[in-house]
């Protein structure tokens with residue numbers, strides 16, 4: 001492969017094949033500096049120290065692992081880290097990396113102290129994971145020369161770089177990979193006051209006029225998730241412009257989220273559907289994730305990554321070794337009387 005071909009291949013791996021799970025308008029709202037990143041104070045304070053120290057030593061930052069449900073700011077943090085380090089960032093996601101050659105191509109082309117971001121790192125293929133171990137630890141890769149029986153491997157040095165790995169599923173990352181990250185950040189759902197700051201900041205950027213009480217109400221309905229706060233804000237802006245005076249009032253927030261199927265606890269139609277299904281079809285649980293995902297018509301992935309973490313955090317759902325179970329709070333939410341016997345368990349009628 002000549003240089004031009006290699007560059008072309010790299011570019012396609014880096015940009016086009018890597019589809020962020022966010023829409024274009026999200027980019028303008030993405031904070032670029034640590035000081036604009038709201039909430040997650042402990043993570044922010046620690047990162048600030050580690051970044052400052054690495055910069056002063058003129059070294060690459062230690063490999064960093066970001067864990068948390070979708071929309072909490074993993075991709076945002078990765079680009080903020082690069083920005084604060086004053087270094088280049090290359091972004092890709094594990095499913096876009098197919099062959100060891102793809103990864104080797106990127107690793108030999110990273111620059112000194114730059115950031116290499118791999119999203120959904122739990123989906124990395126074993127052969128690639130092994131290549132990463134050596135790259136992360138010794139800054140070398142095994143390069144295969146030739147083909148067939150005459151093929152041999154050569155250790156090639158690569159520049160010191162920082163790997164930032166992001167995942168929604170910490171449990172699915174192998175421990176040899178996990179132990180090679182020096183910095184571990186677990187993002188939590190956001191508190192209402194932090195979501196309120198995010199909504200205020202985004203309103204400023206988007207030029208949305210919004211009343212203070214409307215900000216608090218929207219923060220409460222945003223599922224602890226900045227991406228959702230920003231999305232709801234954009235939709236509410238539409239409602240305010242078309243049906244109201246253009247100023248977002250609490251009444252407009254309430255009316256809009258209602259039209260969008262979101263309730264005042266931030267739960268969506270599907271959240272309530274999941275809880276109702278467990279109660280009505282499975283006597284309140286326990287029910288396995290696979291069975292549940294079929295019953296509610298949702299992929300297991302999104303059930304486990306998106307819906308369950310919030311329902312669990314809010315105390316509507318429990319994960320037990322035998323499956324998912326609802327809590328009394330779910331019965332209250334849905335206004336269903338809790339029955340003591342589990343006679344209906346397992347039947348679909």
Ligand SMILES: Nc1ncnc2c1ncn2[C@@H]1O[C@H](COP(=O)(O)OP(=O)(O)O)[C@@H](O)[C@H]1O
Pocket residue numbers: 022026027029030031036037038039040068069070071072073074075076077198226227230
């Ligand atoms: N702490 C934060 N402060 C301000 N905005 C945030 C924060 N975290 C996330 N966002 C916003 O939410 C959007 C989604 O975040 P993103 O980093 O793409 O989430 P993830 O990669 O974890 O799915 C971003 O575009 C950004 O505008």
Ligand SMILES: [Mg+2]
Pocket residue numbers: 021074075076119
């Ligand atoms: Mg992301």
